[in-house]
Amino acid sequence: MRTILVVPVNKNVGLTTVTLSVERAFSTQLKTCYWEPIGREIETIHHLDDLLSQNKLSTLLEEILVSFRALIMPKKEIDLCVLKGLSYRIPRSYVLDINVALARAFNAQIVLVASPADEDLVDEAVLRQIELTAQFYDPDYAMDRMLGCIVNRSRQSETELRSLFAQSPVSLLTCVPSMKGESEITLSADWISILEQKPYKKRLTPPMFNATLFDQAEQAKKTIVLPEGEEPRTIQAAIICAQKKVAHCILLGREESIRSIATQYHLSLPTDYLTIIDPVQIAHKYIKPMVELRKQKGLTEEEAQKQLTDSVVVGTMMVQQGEADGLVSGAIHTTANTVRPALQLIKMVPDANVVSSLFFMALPDEILVYADCAINQNPGAEVLADTAIQTADSAKQFGIDPRVAMISYSTLGSGAGPDVEKVQKAVELIRAKRSDIHVDGPLQYDAAADPIVGKLKAPKSEVAGRANVFIFPDLNTGNTVYKAVQRTNRIFCFGPMLQGLRKPVNDLSRGCLVEDIVYTIALTVVQSLK
Structure with missing residues (x-):
């Protein structure tokens, strides 16, 4: 669903009436709806x-x-939602700050509404x-x-205003002499075509990712x-x-110790959505299944019996036996x-040759x-290809339409060497196994991520400049890049999330x-829903 956010440039622009009129105008050619993300009630x-x-x-x-x-979102027939x-x-x-945040969160295209002060002209x-x-x-x-921009309550003609906007990077969409009640803006065919001239780049934004993630988890x-x-x-x-009903969590440990720690940290343990189990008391029942x-x-x-003294092994057996849907450990x-233990007891899915990991990188405008x-550490072409396929499938599960870039120091043959050949081979394997995946490489990071560089270095590529899934050639590169991006930009990262296991087991950083x-x-x- 495409979104347009209509926002004010200044005070007294008639924002509600203009936004409703914009929605009605688009409804002549598209299936539309109007929505106010933030109500006007004092509460x-x-x-x-x-x-x-x-x-x-x-x-x-x-x-x-x-x-x-x-x-x-349930209104599947809607093509365009116009947001006020x-x-x-x-x-x-904070009005401007909130509107900018809304635009990013909804991945919305923007219509500005300006209005000159009483008796003034747009100059x-x-x-x-x-x-x-x-x-x-x-x-x-x-x-x-x-x-572009709508000028409301204008005392100038559209011809005069178009002359003023002629050299501006902001397009004048239309001007309205006055708007009262439910009177409509008359949009020209040229304005309607702007939607085609400025293609909508589909992005999964961090707030939308979060909302979707926790909504799916709760359900x-x-x-x-x-x-x-x-x-x-x-x-x-x-x-x-437990409070958010994200999951029913089972804490493995001694109940007396857990309650003592909760008291020490002034925490109240809920009675719903949380269970405490002493792993020592249940370990014996997993001996025969484990053997x-x-x-x-x-x-x-x-x-x-000796291995089951480790709570991670006990937890892994609980997942393997269907007593839990997944495991999280690593703090x-x-x-x-x-x-x-996951590799030994849960094992990989039948078509997987490797367990790999991914990170969701929450950039300001988009999840990568x-x-x-x-x-x-140093995957060959086959492992690299399997990692890319697993990651593309995982991205799709979380609402991302994957465009996969296989990263290298070379862009489509600009450099040579064994490392480049490995990436080239991986691309060939992916295309042979999964023709449905949009993949290209080798691509340098800038060619994969930046539209201008991508068009210059790989003009015929469907992925260059538009990639949202980045597969690195080895662990040294991948780990270094993700930490550099995370720390330099102070962004939040979700992961690592493991892929390729029959049931989900995920690892935490010890500094989490x-x-x-x-x-x-x-x-x-x-992940467990897959």
Whole structure:
């Protein structure tokens, strides 16, 4: 569904009437709807004030998008939703900031509405104000998001205004002498065609990703086992998941110890959506199933009993036996401690030759996917191809239409060497196995990510300049790039999420925050739906 956000440049622009008229005008050629993300009721504004005063803009956006998913997204027949931005009638300094955040969250294209003050004309000063406002929504000044500006209550003719806008990067869409009640804007055919001239780039934005992730998790009602049940961050994450109904979490640990830690951190353990199980008390029932699973490796009951003293192994057996839908560990265990039992007991899906990992990178305007950044050190062409296929499928499961770039220091033959040949071979294997995946490579990162560079270096590529899934040639490159992007841009990363197992098991960083664990639990829930 395409979205257009109609926003004010200044005060008293008649925003509601203009937005409704824009929606009606587009409805002559498209199936449309009108929606106000933020209502005008005083209670809504007070709630807005409270969230922003606590630096909870992300919470506000997620609340709005959850409502959008519930009220608007089910209307599959809708082509275009016209959104009304926040008006300057609300005496708050944050109006512009909120509207810019809404534009990013909805991946919306923008229609500005300006109106000259009483008895004034639109002159160079007003035009500069329009252009400055536009730059907040399109900071690179590419104006690919900006459809243009409507001048309302104009005392000048459209011919005069078009002359003024002639050299401006912002297009004049139309001017309206006056608008009262439900009178409509008459749109020219040229304006309607702007939608075709400025193609809509489909992006999954971080707020939409979050809203979708937690909505899907809540609806799924899955059970996730947390082997590090006596770890304080894990306890806090389990409580949050219970409160949000993200998942029913099982904390593995001694109940007395868990309750003591909760008291120490002033936490209240909920009675619903959270269970405490002492792994020592249940380990014995997994001995025989574990021996059966590992009989080809000669595992004895004594060895199984010894391995089951590890809570991660107990949790893995709970997943294997269907007593939990997934596992999250790694806050105090190494990646090997988390992954090895899963490989031995849960094992890989039949068509997988490798377990790989991905990260969801929450850039300001879009979620990108990076792989492999955590598991395979120096993959060959076959492993690289399998990683790309797994990652494309995972991206699709989370609402991303994958355009896969196989990253190298060479762009389509600009360089040579064994590393380039490996990536070329991987691309050939992907195309042979899965012709439905949009993939290209080798591509340098700038050619994959930047539309201008992509058009220059690989003009015939469908992926160059538009990639949203980046497959790195080795772990050294992938891990370095993801951390550089994360730390330099101060963005949030979701992951690593493991791929290729029969049931989801996910690893945490030992430096993870409570928020990281909550997101990983939600990711694991959605993975379990596959």
